[in-house]
Amino acid sequence: MTLLKTQVLIIGGGATGAGLARDLSLRGVPCLLVERGDIAAGASGANHGLLHSGARYVAKDPQAAMECAVEGAILKKVAAGCIEDTGGLFAAVAGDDERYVADFPSHCHTCGVACEPLALGEAREMEPVLSEKLIAAFKVPDAAIDPFKLVFENIDEALSLGADVRPHTRLTGFRRCRRGLEAALLRDMQSGAALTVEAAQFVNAAGAWAAEVAALAGLEIPMLYSKGSLLVTERRLARRVINRLRSSADADILVPGGTVSLLGTTSVRLDRLEDCRPTIPEIDRIIDAASKMVPVLAATRFIRAYAGVRPLVGAKTPHDDRAVSRGFALVDHAAEGCDNLVTITGGKLTTYRKMAEKTADLVCAKLGVAAACRTAVQPLASGGASRWAAPGLAPRLWLKAQDPDDLLLCECEMVPQSAVDEIVDAIRRQKAVVDIRAIGLRSRIGKGTCQGAFCAVRLAAYLCDRGLLGAGDGPADIRAFLASRWKGLRPVLWGRSLVQEELQEALHCGLFGLEL
Numbered sequence: 001m002t003l004l005k006t007q008v009l010i011i012g013g014g015a016t017g018a019g020l021a022r023d024l025s026l027r028g029v030p031c032l033l034v035e036r037g038d039i040a041a042g043a044s045g046a047n048h049g050l051l052h053s054g055a056r057y058v059a060k061d062p063q064a065a066m067e068c069a070v071e072g073a074i075l076k077k078v079a080a081g082c083i084e085d086t087g088g089l090f091a092a093v094a095g096d097d098e099r100y101v102a103d104f105p106s107h108c109h110t111c112g113v114a115c116e117p118l119a120l121g122e123a124r125e126m127e128p129v130l131s132e133k134l135i136a137a138f139k140v141p142d143a144a145i146d147p148f149k150l151v152f153e154n155i156d157e158a159l160s161l162g163a164d165v166r167p168h169t170r171l172t173g174f175r176r177c178r179r180g181l182e183a184a185l186l187r188d189m190q191s192g193a194a195l196t197v198e199a200a201q202f203v204n205a206a207g208a209w210a211a212e213v214a215a216l217a218g219l220e221i222p223m224l225y226s227k228g229s230l231l232v233t234e235r236r237l238a239r240r241v242i243n244r245l246r247s248s249a250d251a252d253i254l255v256p257g258g259t260v261s262l263l264g265t266t267s268v269r270l271d272r273l274e275d276c277r278p279t280i281p282e283i284d285r286i287i288d289a290a291s292k293m294v295p296v297l298a299a300t301r302f303i304r305a306y307a308g309v310r311p312l313v314g315a316k317t318p319h320d321d322r323a324v325s326r327g328f329a330l331v332d333h334a335a336e337g338c339d340n341l342v343t344i345t346g347g348k349l350t351t352y353r354k355m356a357e358k359t360a361d362l363v364c365a366k367l368g369v370a371a372a373c374r375t376a377v378q379p380l381a382s383g384g385a386s387r388w389a390a391p392g393l394a395p396r397l398w399l400k401a402q403d404p405d406d407l408l409l410c411e412c413e414m415v416p417q418s419a420v421d422e423i424v425d426a427i428r429r430q431k432a433v434v435d436i437r438a439i440g441l442r443s444r445i446g447k448g449t450c451q452g453a454f455c456a457v458r459l460a461a462y463l464c465d466r467g468l469l470g471a472g473d474g475p476a477d478i479r480a481f482l483a484s485r486w487k488g489l490r491p492v493l494w495g496r497s498l499v500q501e502e503l504q505e506a507l508h509c510g511l512f513g514l515e516l
């Protein structure tokens with residue numbers, strides 16, 4: 001049994017946990033972050049990538065709208081390398097609620113969200129994919145944010161400042177003392193080894209799993225789970241974020257994700273977190289609804305679907321999950337007799353920095369640390385291996401370098417060997433497992449139109465050549481990678497995606513003898 005000691009143990013390696021590790025490290029507070037899977041394994045790796053201006057929430061959730069407006073502006077300054085400042089449009093089409101449209105500008109004004117009316121012709125000139133049945137359009141400061149790059153940059157900076165990070169390490173219990181927690185009990189998910197961590201303060205940043213983590217300490221958090229499913233288009237359809245101008249419903253948002261567009265989302269109540277996957281009826285619903293605003297979506301090729309779970313805290317309305325606040329919950333469990341455990345959950349990717357700041361303020365107050373938060377002014381250290389998560393970067397750098405020895409391992413997204421080498425070094429620094437899934441998470445490998453058909457094999461061969469995969473481990477690694485892609489491919493199998501998948505099946509089952 002390994003015993004580790006730290007000042008603050010952070011449970012959960014999503015945006016919130018990663019942001020907190022960076023914030024505490026900038027204040028000089030030693031911390032250890034544990035994550036049961038790889039970094040960004042939860043909602044932080046499965047969201048829409050919209051840096052909210054707040055406009056989406058102005059009518060029903062003004063508090064969340066105001067938080068987003070303030071945080072969006074801060075992140076555009078301090079995390080500019082993770083953001084494409086596309087701007088956004090809100091568009092209503094014939095049949096949409098005209099009362100909602102009429103009230104929108106004044107709601108935006110009240111919440112401090114900049115909002116400018118557009119002539120219909122001007123809006124369609126700005127975004128030609130918009131429907132001819134447009135009845136109103138407004139410009140807002142929405143933007144696109146790369147969640148993977150954001151989380152990895154927070155982790156990398158925390159590591160460089162002395163924080164410790166342990167992915168593939170699951171919290172399994174706590175050892176309690178009279179007024180709090182003495183230690184956390186963990187398991188290394190690779191070796192199965194037990195690990196005990198003694199800390200002065202414990203932070204539950206486990207997102208949708210926060211209630212499960214709290215339960216391990218004998219505490220209760222009222223939460224419900226709202227699944228959202230999203231689709232990825234083959235190419236980018238619009239320059240800006242496009243939002244449907246109506247009370248939140250399915251398929252209202254089209255977000256540019258570099259070279260593709262992300263369309264969603266649904267809101268489906270889940271009882272079990274394990275049931276998080278996009279379903280065929282949801283996908284049909286998304287395309288039907290979104291085509292009213294962007295008609296070309298009815299005939300677009302979608303290369304995959306994915307789903308994530310929103311943790312909604314303090315549910316008051318049992319039927320409509322969209323009515324539950326998107327604000328965050330910071331819970332000091334001292335009130336329930338556990339002095340050194342804090343939970344931070346709910347909120348948005350857009351507000352992750354604020355969530356980390358508030359949590360670090362509370363933890364520092366408990367530790368007697370006076371250092372102030374610096375994350376609102378200090379730019380996030382950019383670059384390094386996390387840059388390979390950005391769409392379109394690998395081809396640009398590869399073409400510029402013109403190195404004939406630097407072979408491409410992924411042709412769709414043009415990821416060369418040199419990028420993989422850098423990513424492998426980063427994975428090792430982050431103490432994660434080097435395999436195809438980990439490299440895919442930190443790059444564009446597997447994200448292009450072939451969805452892993454060719455690059456998975458090339459990457460496995462390259463990792464074997466470098467001695468990073470054992471000779472017999474390649475096929476198992478390819479199978480695990482393709483299986484992880486399959487749940488997102490299954491709901492979009494028609495037209496050219498079906499043809500692509502049949503080719504993949506023929507290659508992997510027929511040629512390589514891999515039964516998937």
Ligand SMILES: Cc1cc2nc3c(=O)[nH]c(=O)nc-3n(C[C@H](O)[C@H](O)[C@H](O)COP(=O)(O)OP(=O)(O)OC[C@H]3O[C@@H](n4cnc5c(N)ncnc54)[C@H](O)[C@@H]3O)c2cc1C
Nearest residue numbers: 012014015016036042043044048050171207228308349350
């Ligand atoms: C479909 C969807 C679309 C969204 N779109 C947007 C958007 O466009 N813009 C926006 O601002 N926000 C969006 N959000 C919200 C945003 O994704 C989340 O608010 C944010 O990612 C939450 O980050 P987190 O770190 O709190 O949680 P998570 O990212 O879920 O991280 C929690 C981590 O804890 C880990 N964990 C759980 N249990 C344990 C354990 N026992 N031991 C160790 N680790 C554990 C999990 O594996 C997980 O990685 C969306 C959410 C969803 C679901």
